[in-house]
Amino acid sequence: MPKTIRKSKLQENSKNGNAQERSKRLNVQKTYKLFIGGKFPRTESGRYYTLKSADGELLGNICRASRKDFRESVLAARGAFKGWSSKSAFNRSQILYRLAEMLEGRQAQFVDELIIQGASSSMAQKEVIAAVDRLVYYAGWCDKYQQIFSAVNPVASSHFNFSVLEPTGVVVITAPEENSLIGLVTTAASAIAGGNTCIILASESKPLCAISFAEVINTSDVPGGVINILTGKLSELIGHFTTHMDVNSIVYCGNDASTIKKIKSDSTSNLKRPVFRKNINWLSAEAETPYFIADTQEIKTTWHPVGI
Amino acid sequence: MKTKQKATVKKVTSTNGSMVDISLKFNEGWSYSPAPESTDHVSIKERYELFIGGKFVKPIKGKYFATINPATEKKISEVANASSEDVDKAVKAARKAFGPWSSLPARERGKYVYRIARMMQEKARELAVIESIDGGKAIRESRDIDIPLAAAHFFYYAGWADKLDYAFPNKKPKPLGVAGQIIPWNFPLLMAAWKIAPAIAVGNTVILKSAETTPLTSLKLAEIIQEAGLPDGVVNIITGAGDTGAAIVNHPDIDKIAFTGSTSVGKIIQKAIAGTDKKATLELGGKAANIILDDAPLDQAVEGIINGIYFNQGHVCCAGSRLFVQEGVAETVIRKLKDRMQTLIVGDPLDKNTDIGAINSKEQLATINKYIKIGKKEGADFYQSACDIPERGYWCRPTLFLNVSQSHRIAQEEIFGPVLAVQTFRTVDEVIEKANNTPYGLSAGIWTDKGSKIFNITSKLRAGVIWANTYNKFDPASPFGGYKESGFGREGGLPGLQAYLNLG
Structure with missing residues (x-):
């Protein structure tokens, strides 16, 4: 199926550009692929779904990720976990900040993608700016949340006893369907700030920013496998997400009661920690909280005798 | 109820092939008199x-x-x-x-x-x-x-x-x-x-x-x-x-x-x-690893092993039921452990000298005995203390299995009784791998005199409660969970x- 030529909204809106001259040039279309282990593979299944704009313009053939793609992602995330979780908090903080730097420089691309997926220009710009700031926000938490949530516990016996947070491990995130950029950025940042690695399923109806964000990840210093991004159908993949035995937590950003029930029920396979983000206003301060980080953390308590 | 112990001298083959006496002669010349807690102040309705x-x-x-x-x-x-x-x-x-x-x-x-x-x-x-x-x-x-x-x-x-x-x-x-x-x-x-x-x-x-x-x-x-x-x-x-x-x-x-x-x-x-x-x-549930490194204070570690697995008849979700001993000290630790096991008094729960009371129920005793049978069948080496146990009631002598491998069911499944599965290891990385190789993650123990080793290992064990140079300690101020x-x-x-x- 030949792709129709889509003009960039920015090009259309550009006052300085020579519109006539540009229209002669054939745009180079991007193939939107998955992001697994720091690489951009197509889905192994060879399947796609068609993404169209509100006025019926073809935006792309989006990879419809399979169970095998998901399994590959879990392998990549598990492989990256040891290295990422043992990095110093300061180092993780700088890497998240680097993500913000990379996104800042590519704002125009993201605004453009949000607009062609249906956002107004002002909303698109607001969301992109918020996404950059959100990364800065969570970058700052990396070396601070531990001090909020950990404790030295005054036990009665002669022991030194303390509790710290540790990442729960590999986290699957289903990004919110709306706010496809800021939702994805918030959930990813809060998971990896705490040392987890993650697999994110992008918004099904608005997947473009997710793959473009993978390019941002890939040009910052986030090690391969720390964030993996899939596109496809939640209804098809959710059963694989919940029953995979090497996933430690699943974060669902949505309100569908039957999906919530399925996640709670099926995640008992290996007692994944289910986390639900219902009715969150992703652009507001509600989505800026260290409790989002704490939701995918475990508490470890260590005892040691005091004295001889 | 009197619980006389007859710890006989055991002969075992040492590494150089000679027969040596390793068991201490506990209770041969003396035994504890019963020391029952009084019950006259207790009111239980019918x-x-x-x-x-x-x-x-x-x-x-x-x-x-x-x-x-x-x-x-x-x-x-x-x-x-x-x-x-x-x-x-x-x-x-x-x-x-x-x-x-x-x-x-x-x-x-x-x-x-x-x-x-x-x-x-x-x-x-x-x-x-x-x-x-x-x-x-x-x-x-x-x-x-x-x-x-x-x-x-x-x-x-x-x-x-x-x-x-x-x-x-x-x-x-x-x-x-x-x-x-x-x-x-x-x-x-x-x-x-x-x-x-x-x-x-x-x-x-x-x-x-x-x-x-x-x-x-x-x-x-x-x-x-x-x-x-x-x-x-x-x-x-x-x-x-x-x-x-x-x-x-x-x-x-x-x-x-x-x-x-x-x-x-x-x-x-x-x-x-x-x-x-x-x-x-x-x-x-849990299947905790209790890890003894070769620089551990061995006598304290042995007490920790005993407390880890025989505390409350082993009916403890965080029991140290998988023992990992570094090879260099394995022989010494196991000898000391066997000796210490012989001193444990199994019997009347109301006797103040009793170390190990009754198994909670007939059903639980059957479960424990099932696992002992499985352990023997899978080829691990069975060892039990020689203490007397009362005729009536539900009892299990302190038990351990040597030469256990990771795949054995007694190393994988929660037994909830006084049964210890012993494995050895060479390197720290190896024992971390083995300790974490379980679906459970409730607790763990680590014994070494070197502080930096403690922090290295405790931070890598995937468990919610970790006891370093101690075991089975609890406090209301201390978070517990897996x-x-x-x-x-x-x-x-x-x-x-x-x-x-x-x-x-």
Whole structure:
């Protein structure tokens, strides 16, 4: 199926550009692929779904990720976990900040993608700016949340006893369907700030920013496998997400009661920690909280005798 | 009951092939006289009703079941078997009490909880004796650990009641409502305290179901709660078996389920409440690694191994049931361990010299014996101390298996008895890998004299509670709970509050 030529909204809106001259040039279309282990593979299944704009313009053939793609992602995330979780908090903080730097420089691309997926220009710009700031926000938490949530516990016996947070491990995130950029950025940042690695399923109806964000990840210093991004159908993949035995937590950003029930029920396979983000206003301060980080953390308590 | 020990001298082949005596000659020339705890001050009724709405009421269907002393197999008392109608009655009482209780000034609520703690301390000796009679636990443990810790739990959480504004920065915590709590038989009163204290301190009301084989101390706690004047319905304590637990889990007007027990039942509960808004904390099974490095203080480590696996007859979810000894010291550690095992006294739970009491029930003894059989069949080397055990009752001598491999079921599955699976290792990386190679993640132990090794290993073990150069220590201020399939949520400390609050 030949792709129709889509003009960039920015090009259309550009006052300085020579519109006539540009229209002669054939745009180079991007193939939107998955992001697994720091690489951009197509889905192994060879399947796609068609993404169209509100006025019926073809935006792309989006990879419809399979169970095998998901399994590959879990392998990549598990492989990256040891290295990422043992990095110093300061180092993780700088890497998240680097993500913000990379996104800042590519704002125009993201605004453009949000607009062609249906956002107004002002909303698109607001969301992109918020996404950059959100990364800065969570970058700052990396070396601070531990001090909020950990404790030295005054036990009665002669022991030194303390509790710290540790990442729960590999986290699957289903990004919110709306706010496809800021939702994805918030959930990813809060998971990896705490040392987890993650697999994110992008918004099904608005997947473009997710793959473009993978390019941002890939040009910052986030090690391969720390964030993996899939596109496809939640209804098809959710059963694989919940029953995979090497996933430690699943974060669902949505309100569908039957999906919530399925996640709670099926995640008992290996007692994944289910986390639900219902009715969150992703652009507001509600989505800026260290409790989002704490939701995918475990508490470890260590005892040691005091004295001889 | 006299428990004479006849530790015979064992001959084993040392590494150079010669036969050497390794067993110390314990108790050959002397033995302990019986030192039974007196029971004349203990009052146990012939029959107990359900504690609902501040009163002891008969079960609607009029059914009762016996609770027996596992050390004598004799009936101690009988308790009500709560049906789903009784559960409903208890939930209604708890719901009715929730509004007034949660809106009581927090300080007043705290003072009620303090009062319960103090009255438990006053009755500590009676509670300890009943705990040992009903569950088979050695009196030394129920007296020094279970009961004081249970009272301390109420005391600790009482003080949180009016300080919640400081517990969760930037949040306005609210109680969840009615909590259904289901507890196991291994630490009956302590588990009741772990469940009830934080729940009511922060304004919830509860229905607690004690375990089928150990109902008595929670009913004594009900008496204390009644005497303390706690408003009717804030705490409801009922007795029964699995059906009663299921009725709690499935009751539509319960907001929170707190469960301690096996991983398989925990998963069933989580599935059962999946379609509801009920919140859950699950404290489930474990298969903890207890790791002895070659620079460990070996005598202390051996005490730690003993305490890790033989504490409370091994009926401990965080028991150090997988022992990993570094090769260089394995022979010494195992020799010392076997010697120490020979000194352990198995017998009358009420005897103050007893180290290992009765196995909690006939069913549990059958489970333990099944695993001993499996261990032998799988080819591990079986060793048991030679102590005498009483003729009646349910008993298991301290047991260990050597030459266990990772794939053996006795190294994979929770036995919940005094059975230790011993493996050796060469490097630290190897033992971390082996220790983490389990679906469980409740606890672990590590023994070494080098601080940097402790921090290296404790930070890499995927478990919720880690004891370094100690084992099986508990405190109300110390969060307890597991990673992975050992459950979620924490009990104890500030995180223990979160299980009973809506942070909004």
